[in-house]
Amino acid sequence: MTEPFSVLLERQKYPGYGRCIYCLSDGGAARLRREHIIPRALGGNAEILQASCSDCEAKTSHVDGALANAMFRDLRIYLRLQSRRKTTTRTTHLPTTFLLPNGETRTELMLVEERPVEVHVPLLFPPGLVSGVNLDGVEIRTMHSIIHIPEKFRLPPSCQPSASLKIEGQFDVYTFSRALAKIAHCFTVITHGLDAFEPFLPPIILGENANPLRYIGGTYEPPPPPWPGGKHHIAMFEMRRDGNTYFGVDIRLFAPFGEGGMPNVGMPVYRVISGLVRQTRT
Numbered sequence: 001m002t003e004p005f006s007v008l009l010e011r012q013k014y015p016g017y018g019r020c021i022y023c024l025s026d027g028g029a030a031r032l033r034r035e036h037i038i039p040r041a042l043g044g045n046a047e048i049l050q051a052s053c054s055d056c057e058a059k060t061s062h063v064d065g066a067l068a069n070a071m072f073r074d075l076r077i078y079l080r081l082q083s084r085r086k087t088t089t090r091t092t093h094l095p096t097t098f099l100l101p102n103g104e105t106r107t108e109l110m111l112v113e114e115r116p117v118e119v120h121v122p123l124l125f126p127p128g129l130v131s132g133v134n135l136d137g138v139e140i141r142t143m144h145s146i147i148h149i150p151e152k153f154r155l156p157p158s159c160q161p162s163a164s165l166k167i168e169g170q171f172d173v174y175t176f177s178r179a180l181a182k183i184a185h186c187f188t189v190i191t192h193g194l195d196a197f198e199p200f201l202p203p204i205i206l207g208e209n210a211n212p213l214r215y216i217g218g219t220y221e222p223p224p225p226p227w228p229g230g231k232h233h234i235a236m237f238e239m240r241r242d243g244n245t246y247f248g249v250d251i252r253l254f255a256p257f258g259e260g261g262m263p264n265v266g267m268p269v270y271r272v273i274s275g276l277v278r279q280t281r282t
Contacts, residue, residue, distance in 0.1 A: 016050030041068035124218035184249035184272035197275035226258035
């Protein structure tokens, strides 16, 4: 999709619907809890009030935690984003591993603002519902890597005169797909209401569907350049297929972030089909 995306309003609070937006229960004795549309630890401040029951909240919190503490931990720390933990201390140093010319590796603690930041995310095929191709599991096109080198970066003395950054890291594509599903479902709910569509994503969000790629994917276009303005970009769209209309959401996390020295290398766009539009919208 062509930039600019609609940017999610910061610190916006959206009213709930008296039901869990995932399982449709009334929350029982524990009542309903608020739900951040984008995880708070990724800088998301918009939230739906009274949105999820305690059982569903436990499952979505696990997904949010994986996104913040595993997949995007270093980037989140570099950008000094808020944490769910109630602490006044900030991480000041992180380990960085270098590959020396003789093949040995050396790990050094570096100041957060001076160390390179690695981000590895998958490039996905278009959702099966869009392409007409059935994909099993979490098949991906390839991994997309961005390495941002801050202006303050200097090679540690122990690694001089020359060394290269050792690329490390693993990525849980299935959990990432669940996180994209949650963002898209919440955004569709606040845009159109809970009763305007038949949702496809709650079973994926709650970990009950092991084949999410019918509804979650990307595009064949290369990742666009970094785009300033807001931390994350989200846009609704509608798609017609076989006489039906579907709601969809394009998601670009950390849209302003890019590779240092390569201004045309940015984060990818993910495309999620969130549900079938009801003929009579209420």
